[in-house]
Amino acid sequence: xxxxxxxxxxxxxxxxxxxxxxxxxxxxxxxxxxxxxxxxxxxxxxxxxxxxxxxxxxxxxxxxxxxxxxxxxxxxxxxxxxxxxxxxxxxxxxxxxxxxxxxxxxxxxxxxxxxxxxxxxxxxxxxxxxxxxxxxxxxxxxxxxxxxxxxxxxxxxxxxxxxxxxxxxxxxxxxxxxxxxxxxxxxxxxxxxxxxxxxxxxxxxxxxxxxxxxxxxxxxxxxxxxxxxxxxxxxxxxxxxxxxxxxxxxxxxxxxxxxxxxxxxxxxxxxxxxxxxxxxxxxxxxxxxxxxxxxxxxxxxxxxxxxxxxxxxxxxxxxxxxxxxxxxxxxxxxxxxxxxxxxxxxxxxxx
Numbered sequence: 001x002x003x004x005x006x007x008x009x010x011x012x013x014x015x016x017x018x019x020x021x022x023x024x025x026x027x028x029x030x031x032x033x034x035x036x037x038x039x040x041x042x043x044x045x046x047x048x049x050x051x052x053x054x055x056x057x058x059x060x061x062x063x064x065x066x067x068x069x070x071x072x073x074x075x076x077x078x079x080x081x082x083x084x085x086x087x088x089x090x091x092x093x094x095x096x097x098x099x100x101x102x103x104x105x106x107x108x109x110x111x112x113x114x115x116x117x118x119x120x121x122x123x124x125x126x127x128x129x130x131x132x133x134x135x136x137x138x139x140x141x142x143x144x145x146x147x148x149x150x151x152x153x154x155x156x157x158x159x160x161x162x163x164x165x166x167x168x169x170x171x172x173x174x175x176x177x178x179x180x181x182x183x184x185x186x187x188x189x190x191x192x193x194x195x196x197x198x199x200x201x202x203x204x205x206x207x208x209x210x211x212x213x214x215x216x217x218x219x220x221x222x223x224x225x226x227x228x229x230x231x232x233x234x235x236x237x238x239x240x241x242x243x244x245x246x247x248x249x250x251x252x253x254x255x256x257x258x259x260x261x262x263x264x265x266x267x268x269x270x271x272x273x274x275x276x277x278x279x280x281x282x283x284x285x286x287x288x289x290x291x292x293x294x295x296x297x298x299x300x301x302x303x304x305x306x307x308x309x310x311x312x313x314x315x316x317x318x319x320x321x322x323x324x325x326x327x328x329x330x331x332x333x334x335x336x337x338x339x340x341x342x343x344x345x346x347x348x349x350x351x
Contacts, residue, residue: 003345003346004032004033005033005345008032008033008034008035009033009034009035009080009082009345009350010034010035010036010037010038010079010080010081010082011028011034011035011036011037011038011080011082011083011084011341012036012037012038012039012040012078012080012082012083012084013025013028013036013038013039013040013083013084013086014040014041014074014083014084014085014086014087014095014096014099015040015041015074015085015086015087015088015092016039016040016041016050016054016071016086017041017042017045017050017053017054017055017071018041018086018088018183018184019057019180019183019184019329020086020109020183020329020333020334021039021041021086022054022056022057022058023058023086023329023330023333023334023335024084024086024334024337024338025039025050025058025062025063025066026058026060026063026334027278027330027334027335027338028084028338029063029065029066030063031277031278031338032277033277033342033345034082034338034341036065036066036069037078037079037080038072038078038079038080038083039066039069039070039071039072040071040072040073040074040075040078040083041053041071041072041073041074042074043073045071046071046072046073047070047071048070048071049067049068049069049070049071050062050066050067050068050069050070050071051066051067051068053071055184057184074087074091074095075098076098076099076101076102076103076104078104080104081103081104081105081350082104082105082107082341082344082350083099083104083105083106083107084107084108084109084334084337084338084341085106085107085108085109085110086109086110086333086334087108087110088110089110089111089112092108092110092111092112093110093112093113096108096110096112096113096144097113097139097144099142100137100139100142100143100144101139101140101142102142103140103141103142104142105142105143105145105341105344105349105350106142106143106144106145107145107146107147107337107338107340107341107344108144108145108146108147108337109146109147109333109334109336109337110146111149111202111206113144113146114146114148114149114206114210114213115209115210115213116144117222117223118133118136118137118138118221118222119133119137119144119145119146120133120134120145120146121146121148121210121213121214122145122146122147122148122214122340122343123148123153123156123157123214123336124269124270124271124276124279124339124340124342124343125157125160125267125268125269125270125271125272125279125283126156126157126160126214126215126269127214127215127216127218128269128270128271128343129218130214130218130223131145131343131344131347131349132218132221133218133221133222133223134349135221136221136222143349145340145341145344147333147336147337147340148206148210148214148336149203149206149207149210149332150177150181150243150326150328150329150331150332150333151175151177151181151203151206151207151234151243151245151328151332152206152207152210152211152214153326153331153332153336154243154245154307154324154325154326154331154332155171155173155207155211155245155247155324156210156211156214156215157283157284157307157326158245158247158264158284158307158309158322158324159171159211159215159247159249160215160267161263161264161266161267161284162249162251162255162260162263163215163226164263165255165259165263166251166252166253166254166255166259166260166263167251167252167253168215168226168228168249168250168251168252169228169229169250169251169252170228170229170230170231170249170250170318171211171228171229171230171231171247171248171249171250172230172231172232172247172248172317172318173207173230173231173232173233173245173246173247173248174232174233174234174235174245174246175203175207175232175233175234175235175243175244175245175246176196176235176237176239176243176244176245176246177200177203177234177235177236177237177243177328178237178239178240178241178242178243178295178328179192179236179237179238179239179240180240180241180328180329181200181236181243181328181329181332182200182236187236192236192237192238193238195238196235196236196237196238197235197236197237198233198235199234199235199236200234200235200236203232203234204232204233204234207230207232207234208230208231208232211226211228211230212225212226212228212230213225213226215228239295239296241295241299241327241328241329242295242296242298242299242325242326242327242328243295243325243326243328243332244293244294244295244323244324244325245323245324245325245326246321246323247321247322247323247324248315248317248318248320248321249315249318249319249320249321250318250319251319251320255319257312257313257314257320260312260320260322261286261312264284264286264309265282265284265286267282267283267284268282268283269283270343271283271339271342271343274343274346276339276342276343276346277342278303278305278335278338278339278342279305279339279342280301280302280303280305280306281302281306282302282306283305283306283307284306284307284308284309285298285301285302285306285307285308285309286309286310286312287308287309287310288310289310290311292308292310292311293308293309293310293323293324293325294325295325298325299325299326299327299330300327300330303330303335304327304330304331304335305327305330305331305335305336305339306326306331307324307325307326307331308324308325308326309322309323309324310322310323311323
């Protein structure tokens with residue numbers, strides 16, 4: 001049963017002028033539970049109206065109430081307790097700790113604290129039980145919760161039903177990642193036009209490490225990493241939004257193709273049980289078309305929060321291979337972090 005807050009919870013956005021920060025502003029503008037009270041960014045933007053501080057990239061007009069709001073510095077004196085961090089990794093680690101020590105709840109999209117032993121690396125449908133790690137954090141009244149890498153999120157949602165039903169021993173994934181994942185202004189046009197760039201800094205390392213924690217077992221305040229190997233190859237392609245991943249899996253136990261389809265199609269998580277506002281009706285949609293899924297056609301499925309899977313077939317090296325698509329700036333960034341915050345509310349951590 002969903003426990004709707006009696007009144008909207010005031011929130012702030014750190015790094016509000018960047019591309020992910022703007023996506024937070026867009027998604028939070030009409031959120032039924034949250035209300036933006038503060039927009040914060042670097043010192044050069046502090047004091048300016050948001051509409052002057054930001055080069056707005058959204059597909060719709062800037063929310064009117066945000067346009068005139070003055071940008072504040074990223075200091076823990078904001079009139080809210082919950083903040084979403086879209087800060088660059090170069091500054092996020094220290095700033096987020098400062099906010100947490102001052103009693104703030106920080107839901108972060110940055111990489112800095114993802115693998116800290118007492119910080120949840122959360123995908124609510126996959127490992128909602130890991131949220132209890134915050135009770136063992138070192139920040140006093142504050143806490144940090146992290147959202148995984150954008151490409152990791154689509155991968156682990158696709159893997160979770162298979163891990164639960166059959167066990168997984170190994171994964172090979174090749175990603176074709178959208179330009180928006182590089183932020184703004186992103187990749188120079190002369191690098192990406194008529195081209196694919198077979199390197200994204202630190203991306204393969206993240207994809208090989210983060211799933212082990214997310215799919216690991218939580219007990220007594222800590223996570224034991226999942227016993228599997230992940231090999232990743234990451235490529236930047238000329239697509240605006242939506243990461244496509246070609247995934248091969250080695251299962252621990254035998255299963256038919258129909259068994260895998262059934263596992264995906266019946267998969268639901270805690271956000272679906274609780275009917276959280278940002279949650280998709282189904283985390284996974286299996287598509288039958290022989291050339292599906294595709295980023296342009298399927299990235300916005302179910303509010304941009306679902307993972308589309310297709311092309312399931314047997315693999316001559318592993319057991320099965322398939323293709324997955326997820327929206328990297330919605331499910332993989334701001335939308336996923338908002339879903340984490342909704343789960344925090346439902347579990348009583350914002351009281």
